[in-house]
Amino acid sequence: MPIDIIILGSGDSVGTPKLACRCETCELARKKEIPFSRLRFGILLVHYLNSDRSDTTNILLDTGPDLRFQLLRAGIEDIDAIFWTHMHYDHMVGFGDFYRNRGVIDVISTEETLNFIKNFRFKVNVNQIPLEPYIQVNYRNLKVTPFFVLHKSALTKPLGFLIEDETRKKIAITGDTGFDIPEESLKLIQDASPDVLITDMFTDADTERFKEVHMALSEAIRFAQISNAKETYLMHMSHRCRPHDELEKYLESYEHIHVAYDTQKISL
Numbered sequence: 001m002p003i004d005i006i007i008l009g010s011g012d013s014v015g016t017p018k019l020a021c022r023c024e025t026c027e028l029a030r031k032k033e034i035p036f037s038r039l040r041f042g043i044l045l046v047h048y049l050n051s052d053r054s055d056t057t058n059i060l061l062d063t064g065p066d067l068r069f070q071l072l073r074a075g076i077e078d079i080d081a082i083f084w085t086h087m088h089y090d091h092m093v094g095f096g097d098f099y100r101n102r103g104v105i106d107v108i109s110t111e112e113t114l115n116f117i118k119n120f121r122f123k124v125n126v127n128q129i130p131l132e133p134y135i136q137v138n139y140r141n142l143k144v145t146p147f148f149v150l151h152k153s154a155l156t157k158p159l160g161f162l163i164e165d166e167t168r169k170k171i172a173i174t175g176d177t178g179f180d181i182p183e184e185s186l187k188l189i190q191d192a193s194p195d196v197l198i199t200d201m202f203t204d205a206d207t208e209r210f211k212e213v214h215m216a217l218s219e220a221i222r223f224a225q226i227s228n229a230k231e232t233y234l235m236h237m238s239h240r241c242r243p244h245d246e247l248e249k250y251l252e253s254y255e256h257i258h259v260a261y262d263t264q265k266i267s268l
């Protein structure tokens with residue numbers, strides 16, 4: 001059955017525009033908003049369970065600080081499950097927005113990440129589903145395989161997810177990562193040859209500073225090229241990147257690599 005991937009937030013931990021920043025990218029974002037403005041990280045997967053699309057599984061990848069507004073904006077407020085990539089402010093604090101909103105919500109990540117978030121005592125009833133990296137599990141009608149990525153500053157060991165539906169359509173989402181992910185993870189993605197890869201691109205300048213934490217544009221392009229993915233979308237972009245239209249123009253020569261933007265819907 002089809003899956004819609006909805007980009008809730010394509011920005012980095014501070015978002016674009018960054019508060020008090022007057023750079024060209026931030027000023028354009030203030031003036032023109034989407035696709036120039038970027039909220040903090042969030043991806044929503046809507047998996048349709050029947051042909052009239054009346055029944056869905058709604059899965060959220062991470063719970064950033066803009067979550068409440070993002071779900072209202074997407075018109076999808078009822079979430080079945082949260083898959084957490086890692087613990088960093090911009091991927092977790094929005095979880096508190098589920099306070100008093102739900103019965104029980106499935107939360108899926110490593111045991112370490114699930115234990116970490118417990119310390120915050122968010123008042124949300126959860127069903128914890130701990131995963132082991134590289135071990136495939138069935139979640140509802142999906143096959144889910146978590147894999148380690150490279151994100152040195154993360155507060156818990158960072159994960160990406162490979163998700164396959166019942167028609168063998170595959171989505172790989174790395175979350176925050178540098179280029180040099182573990183060999184086993186790269187092989188998992190390459191062997192899967194995902195229909196869609198969503199990966200990290202923090203800055204369009206080639207800089208050494210972020211190598212073990214995020215990718216620069218040239219690395220993200222290289223990662224897309226070696227991944228065997230059919231289409232790649234770059235996100236987690238900071239205001240250090242040139243504005244959206246210039247990035248798109250630059251990527252025109254790379255047919256299957258795209259700049260993600262807030263509210264974008266990718267249908268599989």
Ligand SMILES: [Zn+2]
Nearest residue numbers: 013088090176
């Ligand atoms: Zn992040």
Ligand SMILES: [Zn+2]
Nearest residue numbers: 021023026239
């Ligand atoms: Zn700026």
Ligand SMILES: [Zn+2]
Nearest residue numbers: 088151154176
């Ligand atoms: Zn992070």
